[in-house]
């Protein structure tokens with residue numbers, strides 16, 4: 001395994017000095033390709049050899065000790081999830097890797113499956129061995145056709161070398177991994193929707209609780225669903241040891257995190273950092289190079305499109321180590337899983353979307369409303385009917401045809417979806433609406449001024465105005 | 473309507489949606505290779521779970537024939553021991569499954585928030601102009617527009633998971649990122665030559 005300093009990266013993709021590339025070590029690395037030879041040369045499958053010599057329960061303990069939390073969005077402790085498989089279970093156990101990556105703003109799993117698939121496969125084999133699954137599925141979104149070929153080839157290579165298949169490395173443990181492709185639906189990222197998609201029925205999410213997939217999942221059997229990055233992190237845990245892993249970064253969400261930055265910054269892209277080691281301000285000003293020339297930051301969506309938007313000038317209350325309260329902004333909030341949650345948003349899957357002062361917030365919300373209206377699976381009435389309604393309202397506001405009450409109506413529709421649906425999509429679609437209409441209320445109201453209504457709506461100027469400063 | 477008068481499901485499905493793209497894809501037929509491949513897919517899943525192969529089979533047909541025609545719905549239903557109406561329920565659910573033939577080169581343009589911030593929506597309009605389709609013909613019910621010569625089709629899609637490097641588009645299976653008008657011009661010229 002080469003030392004980090006000997007590795008070169010493609011121009012423009014070199015790590016920043018404050019980054020720690022572990023999962024993304026081989027991403028955009030010069031001379032690296034997805035073949036098993038490259039991976040093995042870099043120390044690949046050594047951790048698996050160590051793992052199959054351990055007791056499965058010892059691996060679960062190690063992962064629990066590491067404090068590893070899921071990277072798919074909810075941040076649930078991975079080791080704890082694995083223990084939810086009912087005791088004395090006699091049915092087969094399945095493991096599904098969630099590679100549906102479709103939360104707008106999130107782009108990390110894409111690089112792993114395209115450029116370093118064996119890292120995922122090794123992590124998956126270790127996870128399967130720990131929960132004693134003999135059959136596992138990589139659920140990949142349809143928009144990754146090239147990755148599908150790469151992963152299929154990688155699975156065959158791994159089988160050839162007996163990392164997969166029967167009696168893996170002489171341990172007596174068998175495992176089959178297959179690839180299953182989705183077909184362009186965001187809701188297939190929700191774990192129970194995903195399970196239904198694999199079963200070959202419409203991917204409607206299932207009601208939970210009481211039965212989580214770890215108890216009753218695929219084909220009615222215990223099923224563990226983990227995100228791609230989570231499974232790669234499992235490999236890191238075993239490589240380093242649970243305690244060593246837990247020692248890095250924030251105590252409540254240790255390890256590295258991959259952050260994807262998009263929108264109005266000088267250097268958008270992916271960054272792998274030790275969780276909590278930098279703040280949002282450091283990320284945006286140091287790593288991403290600050291706002292575009294002549295612009296200032298206006299708003300940040302900190303964790304994928306469904307996270308609540310934060311105003312950059314919002315005064316937040318922070319606590320000093322001695323317990324006293326201090327004033328701060330989002331730029332002072334550390335980038336771990338929980339800190340931003342204390343300020344009413346979430347860090348989710350690590351997709352940071354940045355908007356500068358040239359953007360119209362109602363237009364941003366309209367774009368999100370369109371996304372959620374299009375992606376609702378249609379199973380529950382509030383979500384199915386509410387989303388197109390919210391889209392109509394935000395469109396009307398953007399076109400200058402709305403009354404001021406429409407802004408409140410918009411928020412009230414969101415309030416009535418949230419918490420009344422089968423799956424968390426209900427929250428995902430209403431949080432942005434609640435946050436945008438509350439935090440940027442004056443911008444919405446400005447568009448409802450009678451002067452706008454008097455102007456005949458002109459699609460030409462509306463087109464030109466799109467995503468530019470509102471002219472009020 | 474009495475039972476006997478009820479239209480056959482296939483008649484309803486067969487409501488033709490002609491597309492100029494059809495000349496670039498072979499019409500659906502059941503060949504020994506197809507049957508062989510189908511068996512292979514079904515064998516991937518645990519015994520008795522043929523229904524799980526419905527999406528793989530749909531992809532198999534769509535990749536070769538461009539879209540899912542009523543005859544293929546019947547074949548898929550039979551192959552994974554389901555019913556045509558169930559398969560049609562799957563086909564109509566997923567945005568990634570087409571019931572109308574695309575052009576030889578199918579362009580997907582991301583217009584979700586991050587790409588929109590980097591100019592995805594404007595790019596969509598520009599590409600439409602470039603390949604000669606009217607963006608107004610792209611509706612929720614029929615999101616894809618096909619050019620008259622059948623060479624191109626275009627569709628606005630949601631997030632392609634490459635948000636930091638927008639605007640992103642896909643032409644058939646290949647992703648192109650950080651697009652601008654000049655890059656689009658070059659790609660359209662390149663692909664037109666390939667045709």
Ligand SMILES: Cc1cc2nc3c(=O)[nH]c(=O)nc-3n(C[C@H](O)[C@H](O)[C@H](O)COP(=O)(O)O)c2cc1C
Nearest residue numbers: 070071072098100101102189190191226227230424
């Ligand atoms: C609407 C919705 C969409 C989701 N999309 C994804 C996704 O694209 N990728 C993902 O890994 N998790 C997604 N999730 C989270 C999964 O349901 C699940 O929590 C996750 O895959 C668990 O993996 P982890 O414990 O490793 O994080 C989504 C959840 C919801 C409610």
Ligand code: SF4
Nearest residue numbers: 377379380383421423
């Ligand atoms: S909340 Fe929306 S996406 Fe989730 S099950 Fe209900 S209708 Fe489907």
Ligand code: FES
Nearest residue numbers: 582587632634635
């Ligand atoms: S928003 Fe276009 S790729 Fe994510």
